[in-house]
Structures are given as C-alpha cells and as structure tokens.
Amino acid sequence: MNTLLSAQATTSDLRxxxxxxxxxxxxxxxxxxxxxxxxxxxxxxxHRRLDAWLVEQxxxxxxxxxWSPPVARRVLGxxxxxxxxANGGTIADxxxxxxxxxxxxxxxxxARTGSLSWWLAGCSHPVLGVVxxxxxxxxxxxxDASPAFGTQWRVATTDAYYDIAGARTSLRGRRDVICVxxxxxxxxxxxxxxxxxxxxxxxxxxxxxxxxxxPEGRSAGRFIGLWPDANVALAVxxxxxxxxxxxxxxxxxxxxxxxxxxxxxx
Amino acid sequence: MSDTSLSRPADVIAAVRGAHRDRPLADRxxxxxxxxxxxxxxxxxxxxxxxxxxxxLRTSDLRTPPAVRxxxxxxxxxxxxxxxxxxxxxxxxxxxxxxxxADAVAVLSVDRPGPLRDALEALDDSDRARLAADVEAHxxxxxxxxxxxxxxxxxxxxxxxxxxVAGGRLELHDVADLVIGSVNGERAALGVIDxxxxxxxxDEEKALRFHALTATLRNEVAPLRVCVLSTATGEYxxxxxxxxxxxxxxxxxxxxxxxxxxA
Numbered sequence: 001m002n003t004l005l006s007a008q009a010t011t012s013d014l015r016x017x018x019x020x021x022x023x024x025x026x027x028x029x030x031x032x033x034x035x036x037x038x039x040x041x042x043x044x045x046x047h048r049r050l051d052a053w054l055v056e057q058x059x060x061x062x063x064x065x066x067w068s069p070p071v072a073r074r075v076l077g078x079x080x081x082x083x084x085x086a087n088g089g090t091i092a093d094x095x096x097x098x099x100x101x102x103x104x105x106x107x108x109x110x111a112r113t114g115s116l117s118w119w120l121a122g123c124s125h126p127v128l129g130v131v132x133x134x135x136x137x138x139x140x141x142x143x144d145a146s147p148a149f150g151t152q153w154r155v156a157t158t159d160a161y162y163d164i165a166g167a168r169t170s171l172r173g174r175r176d177v178i179c180v181x182x183x184x185x186x187x188x189x190x191x192x193x194x195x196x197x198x199x200x201x202x203x204x205x206x207x208x209x210x211x212x213x214x215p216e217g218r219s220a221g222r223f224i225g226l227w228p229d230a231n232v233a234l235a236v237x238x239x240x241x242x243x244x245x246x247x248x249x250x251x252x253x254x255x256x257x258x259x260x261x262x263x264x265x266x
Numbered sequence: 267m268s269d270t271s272l273s274r275p276a277d278v279i280a281a282v283r284g285a286h287r288d289r290p291l292a293d294r295x296x297x298x299x300x301x302x303x304x305x306x307x308x309x310x311x312x313x314x315x316x317x318x319x320x321x322x323l324r325t326s327d328l329r330t331p332p333a334v335r336x337x338x339x340x341x342x343x344x345x346x347x348x349x350x351x352x353x354x355x356x357x358x359x360x361x362x363x364x365x366x367x368a369d370a371v372a373v374l375s376v377d378r379p380g381p382l383r384d385a386l387e388a389l390d391d392s393d394r395a396r397l398a399a400d401v402e403a404h405x406x407x408x409x410x411x412x413x414x415x416x417x418x419x420x421x422x423x424x425x426x427x428x429x430x431v432a433g434g435r436l437e438l439h440d441v442a443d444l445v446i447g448s449v450n451g452e453r454a455a456l457g458v459i460d461x462x463x464x465x466x467x468x469d470e471e472k473a474l475r476f477h478a479l480t481a482t483l484r485n486e487v488a489p490l491r492v493c494v495l496s497t498a499t500g501e502y503x504x505x506x507x508x509x510x511x512x513x514x515x516x517x518x519x520x521x522x523x524x525x526x527x528x529a
Contacts, residue, residue: 011450068378090417125364125369126361127373128361129369133355193428
C-alpha cells in the first residue's frame, strides 16, 4: 500500500513528518535489473529524460527548456541557502555571491553554452535584478522552513540522476533539502504554487529516482513535497510498494512519450 | 484607518516595522481561528461548490466592478501597474535603477509571451512616450516614500499565496508585492506591503485586509502590519493586524460569496 501523507507546512507539522519517518527500503541488484528491463521494452529513438514533472503532466512535455528568472531561482536560491547555513550572513548577500560566481564562470570560459552561467552573462542589469529577487525569495522560504529540518540537514547540491543502461533513459530525482534523523534520511522538495492531482505520483517518482541514484540503492525513509504558497506538505514513505508505484508512474510517462512521438511522426 | 503612531513615520518601511519594543507577541492561533470562522459560516454559501472545483478568489474580486472604476482598468493602466510593481520589486532588493521605464520593460520582455507583452509591443510612439513619462513619475513617488529595505529584514517580493478554506471549497489567491520580517520570532514581525498606482480608496482597504488574511493562512502567524502605498499620490495606509481586522477580512470574503450565490 502506498499512502500519501498530508499536513500543513507549519514548523511543528513538518517536524513531526520528519521525526517520524521510517527507515527506507534498499533496492537490490535484482530490482535494478527488473526496472531496466521494463524500460528497455519501451523503445525510443532518442535519449529520454524522465522526471516527476513529466509524470505529473501525464507524459506530455513542453516544447523546450529555456532559462528565465523563475527557472533560475531554485538553483541559485538553494545554493544561497547553503551558503547562509555554512557561513552566515544575509540571504541577499549570499544570492549576490552566487550570481557573481556564475558570472565569473562565464568570464573565465568555463561555462557551457545554454548553461545557467551562460544565460546570466547575457542578461541585462534589470533582469539580473529580478533573478536576484526570485532567488532571494526562494532561499528565504527554504530557510524559513529550516527550524523543522532538525539539526543534521543540508541543501542538496545537485539533483539525483540515474542512467538506465541499454534503455536510452535517464531518471532525474529532484531534491532540495536532505535531513538525517539517526539512521533515516528524509528528502524535502520545495515547490511553488499548490499541489495538483498528480502530486503524489510526482513524489513517488522522485523517491524512486533518488533511491536508484544512491550507490547502495537506499531509499529515503520519507520523501516530502513542500508547498509554502499553499501551506501544504505531502509525503510518501520509502516502502517497496511506493517505490514500485513510482516505477510504474515513470514507465507510464515513458509510454506516453513514445505515443506522442509516434503521433508526431504520423 | 488606524495610525501606528502619533507622528507619522517617514516612509512605508518605517511605518510597517515600527518600534521593536511595541510589537505584540506573535499570534500563532489566528490561522486556526480564521479556518474555524470559514467552517462555521461558509457552509451554506458553498454547498454547491466542490473540492475538485473550488471557487477561486483574488484581490481583484473584492474590488468595485470595472464599469465604475476609473481608467486604472484600461490596458495602459494595467501596463503601468505591472511596470511600477516591477520597479518596486527591484528597489526592495537594492537593485540600482538607471532608467525606470527601460529597466521595467526589459524585465517584462523576458516574461513568457502574453497579453501584457502584446499590449506593450502594440503601443504606438505617442502612447509609449506617455506611458514612459507616467512610469517615471510613479517611480519618483515610489522612491521617495517606500524607504530602504535592509537585507537582514529578509525581503521577499511577488510572494504568492494559494490557500484553501471552508473545507477546500474556497481557494484564496494572492500576490504580495513585498514581505519583510521573520515568521519564526517570538514577537509579531511580518510586514506585508502592497504598491498600487491608483489613489487609495475603499477597494484598497479591502485589499489590505485580504493580504492580512492570506498572509496569516500562508505563514500560520498573523502579520504585524499591512500597508499600501499609492504611487499616484504618495499616500500610504498602514494597518495593525489583529483579530478584528482578520474578522473583517473573513466578512469581506463571505459577503462576496453570498452576493454571488444570491445573484
């Protein structure tokens, strides 16, 4: 049974969700082989990346990715939140330092075309200002929730990625904050807006992707989606049932993608 | 309109922050109290509304119908409002503004395509010049009356709220131009600031109460103060947030829903 837990995004409720998380399951080599085999059965001509967003959109994806202030805020805001946690100082200064680091990366020739650094270097001063505003607001809401995270928590430096061999498929598991409680891990993902009807499926997909990306296959005990705008937190536990459900949701998204590509060709 | 002190503070930020020693204890039960009010009084009014399709309410729903309003509802008025709100956002985060109109337009230009961008691009030279002069005049007023926001006051801008009440049948949508202060302190410290390009009137008072209501439900703590600044006149109103104000905000919403049901 995979249950979706629901709570308000208050410090006390969130703290309880984190403190009462169970120990997550561990995926074995057999589990990985089984997942890989299922995805290899869904053919694709080009490499596909599956994530919670695609699952929540029912396998339909937008025309393409492009950077914008709202898109950049998560990367910059999370990095700034980690800076503040590590070094203190104000959130605004941390965001400015992050933006400056990104610009230096471009100036020194280390930025890939299409990367965040590359895009920021092409922004006008007022647009950089809005990027600063978005990232500061994002970082503030992460840090406002931090009293609930316990004493051992960190901002994730990257999302989790897992490449399925022979299936031309990568899975991406989003994660913003990683909390450690004794021998249990809880992952928190901060979202804008309010949860949609497929929010639970998205959380399961993220839970599985994060577990597969772990070298030992360990799943988080609980994966929490936090929607500060709506004052809502939803969570799924790292049980085998939930992980299997996450796999089915990702597989379904792959099948939908395949159908869309076939329809486009026709 | 409650005044926060005998001598009027120099600017909006000072009016919202007030003196630290005068701040009441944070009201962390206000959100539950509000939910209870909605549960008790919205039941019959929302009987035909389902959780799957809630009635979405925004600040604009509380305003006088557009036919009675002045030209703030015109496309140029809306563009002016969006551009001035962008400038307020930049200013709140300490971003230097060299050319108010050009800087605000540059920000709007990176937004996704939509009616506002189309309206901006459709302006002829005369309207564009008029809008530019208008925006610059509003920016001068904004810069004079907003005040400086220290970065350790945790400024955040364009803060969205989308909370459900009345068993999920009503969904309150709001966007706060500027929020300052912490939600975690022992004393009330949260300030919500709205910037409008219209003169202040009854609609802005209702909007202020709505901001207080949604901020309380979003953060599970009542704000210290809510404030609206008119960049048309330089006038600002600052209201202390207490149970009386929040109760009136709930009444505003219930009255609107009741009118819709009766219509």
